[in-house]
Amino acid sequence: MPEAIDLRSDTVTRPTSAMWEAMRAAPLGDDVLGDEPTVNRLQERVAAELGKDSACFFPSGTMANQAAIRASTQPGDEVICHPTAHIYHYESGAPAALSGVTLRFADGERGMYAPDALSACVRPENHHFAPARLAVIENTSNGGGGSVWPIDLVRDVTDRARGHALRTHLDGARLWNASVASGAAPRDYAKHFDTVSVCFSKGLGAPVGSAVAGDAQTMKRVYRFRKMFGGAMRQSGMLAAACLHALDHHIDRLAEDHAHAKRLARALAELEPLSIDAESVETNIAYVTVDPEWGPASTLVKSLESRGVRAFASAPDQIRMVTHLDVTRPMIDRAIEIIVECLSVSA
Ligand SMILES: Cc1ncc(COP(=O)(O)O)c(C=O)c1O
Structure with a gap:
């Protein structure tokens, strides 16, 4: 039986043999003691690529986001994000549990929101209200179908956030996808934010690894919360080596993933019980609606x-x-052929 075609997530990739070689060859130390040469090299590289003072290596995107949220807030504060945000849906209630913050939603199309939607979330200073403290943007937006925030919108929303004295965080789990799709450098996005998280274990294909970058003062807090949340690792240079390898070899090829997603979406748009706006598929994520008259999506997935x-x-x-x-x-x-076959068998 041929290997499954696994379209569940870009997190399912295995290291290539060249990546394994890079991992084996990595000089190692103890990162908790501060002398992990490969982690240090990765952190310096990420800080430089994002134009920030420093960066801190994390075991997951979830922990990276949550340490960044904790670093910019105090318990009782409010964090503004889109209703589809990963930090809300898929991080196990961490903003409440780890930072003691409430979330408030700025709505908009395809995972993005406009400056006025942000302003509508900021309530006047009054002892009844949780003070809004942080605005979070996700780029690309996973729940928004891999949508890429236009750089002008990022600028306008973050300018507005600063006008409200909010801090700003970019969940850049797929920032390189956004960059390859738009042609804007990661630092062009990053410069608008106090903190930025990135993941190497999504489109870049590393097995493990994320990072947060920011200014020196904020990063002191991020570094401390990484330790508090249990994310300080020891000989993690073997993981950082995979991430460095991914940065060297797996960025430009993201364009292929985007072309594949578009090809898939265009083919699915032609199939009767499915609907998808193929032209809105900008990166590597495609959401397809299944006509309930055909049957539930779970039936198609099983088939x-x-x-x-x-x-x-x-x-x-x-x-x-x-x-x-x-x-x-x-x-x-x-x-595509298999999807056509499955749809022809009635649910
Ligand atoms: C937009 C976004 N942010 C954060 C994460 C969390 O990453 P991790 O699974 O490494 O915790 C994901 C995971 O898919 C994601 O899609």
Whole structure:
């Protein structure tokens, strides 16, 4: 049986043999004691790429986001984000549990929001209200279908945030996807934020690893909260080496993932019980709606799985598919054939 075509997430990739070699060859130390040469090299590289004073290596994007939120807030504060934000949906209630903050939602199309939506969330100073303290933007927006925030919108929203005396955080788990799709450098986005998190274990294909970058004063707090949350690691240079390898070799190729997602979306848009706006697929994530008259999305997912294509039912009538390093163009074409087969079998 051929290997499954795994479109569940870009997190499923395995290290390439060249990446394994880089991991094996990495000089190691003890990062908690501050002398992990490979982690230090990665942190310096990320800080430079994002134009920040320093960066701190994390085991996951969730911990990176949560340490950044904790560093910019006090318990009782309010954090503004889009209603589809990863920090809200998929981080296990961490903003409440780890930072003691409430979340308030600035709505807008495809995971993005406008300056006025942000302002509408900021309530006047009054002892009844939790003070708004931090605005979070996710770029690309996972829940928004891999949408790329236009750089002018990032500037306008973060300018407005500063006008309200808010701090700003960028959840850049897929910042390199945004950068490759838009042509804007990561630092062009990053310069608008107090803190930025990035992930190496999504489109970049490393097995583990995220980072937060920011100004020196904020990063002291981020560094401390990483320790408090249990994320300070020892010989983590073997992981950092994979991330450095990914930065060297896996950025430009993200354009292939984007082309694959577009190809998939365009083919699915032609299929009767499915609907997707293929032109809105800008990066590596495609959400497809399944006509409930055909059957629930979970039925289609099961049928796909039995034929070797893996995807997530992201809602009762919706499937998410994500392209990545381990998905080739022939695999995309095969996945399209299998989807056609599955749809022709009634649910
Ligand atoms: C936008 C976004 N932020 C953060 C994360 C969290 O990353 P991790 O799974 O490494 O905790 C994810 C995970 O998919 C994500 O999509």
